[in-house]
Amino acid sequence: MSTLLNNLDVFTTGFRTTIILFLVSGFFALLIGTVVGAMRVSPIPALRAFGTLYVNIVRNTPLTLVLFFFAFGYPKLGLPEIDFTVSAIVGLSLYTASYVAEVLRSGVNTVPVGQAEAARAIGLPFSQTLTLVVLPQAFRSVLPPLFSVLIALLKNTTVAAGFSVYEAGAIRAYLAERGEPALVVLLWVAFFFVVLVLILAQLQRYFEKKWKVAR
């Protein structure tokens, strides 16, 4: 307990950065993921092919390598300079986006074709078919896997610690200088992650209950 209380400053700074990383990359991952997911179900073959290529390559690349590229490789390309936190956000967003895209695509695919056909048959235009019939159903089946992706993103933010970002994964390195026992420090970090994951899981349960549909 004293390890935590004596170094509260390091812990709060670390976890604050973790939560910022999570929220910002989560937002951009949802944004990019929606675009790529839309590409994957679009009627235009070129867009479909690009979406598939993106998802297949990024899903088969380790996140560590993605962050490695943005932390060490990007600065060599002579583009506007970004600091390590921003490069971690870019890497995490691009990586998580491919998973978001897959979740959204399979969500749209779970809606039976008959639903849309029936909607068209009673004369709903494309916009209403989408907003009143297809998306509400897809959204409900997308929710649980989407939360799994977000929980994974939260845990993945720790990888940024290997690339000079001062977040929860880096707390051990900072406290090693103060001579704190690594085991105790890491157990506290693990404990807080369990708490954060439990909060997200609780949120997931709440939303699932809220939008439950009787079939």
Added chain:
Amino acid sequence: MTSVLYDAPGPKARSRHRLFGVISVVVILAIVGFVIWRFIETGQFSASKWQIFTFARVQQTLLDATGATLSAFGVAAVGSLILGLVLAVGRLSDHPWVSRPFHWFTELFRAIPVLILMMLLYYGLPPALGVKWPPYLAVVVALILYNGSVLAEVFRAGIEALPKGQREAGLAIGLRKSQVMQSILLPQAVRSMLPVIISQLVVTLKDTALGFIVTYNEILFQAKFFGSQVQYGTPIVPSAIVAGVLYVGMCLILSGLAKLAERQLRRSQKVAGPKKGAPLQATQAAQGAAETI
């Protein structure tokens, strides 16, 4: 082609799609072209930056590093499959005093980031116990604990998605509970969950790259080393490309296996179910709950 989202396109829509197709190809090529242009402009493709990879010693080291990655992956994969089976069976026990600890264990190790687990095992435990062990051990054990817990959920979801009659029929013909699990439930569950299991193994393979952060001598670690050699012009981007090709190649092979298994499964629908295709749907539902990155 019809989809939920749109009808089969008519002539007007087709020409519109063609136009959008051309525009999007131009935009995508422009983005990709810009990245490649930056690479060329900053000399990432120049011979001097790639020279380091022409040495036999360097190639041998990279090969050894690939071996190190694969050896960590192989041991972790086998270990996590075994741990996953044990945890799943334990959690499905009828006795709460057995199933509850297994449940807690699974949930706990699913919630802790793998990297924190690796750090716990590499920086945390050895000094506390007064011993020293190589990073290899930390990487493998952390991967086993995490992926084993995730796979346990996958197995459990697969077993619970099976029709109830399977278990009841097994018990009715006089099999013991362990026999029902061994010869009726598990084979079917593993079969129907094979694609998810393999894609979790892809995650395991990708996560071996985390060993880079706890100084395990794998591909990315070597890439960083070669990439920071100043006398060869710090070829960090070429190193990242080499490491990327190695990782993506290995993962694509595994993912290809997952797809093959999925197709095989769809073709020979031997998994029991109330009607054709039902277990697959249940599997997909179970997949969503268990999937991780």
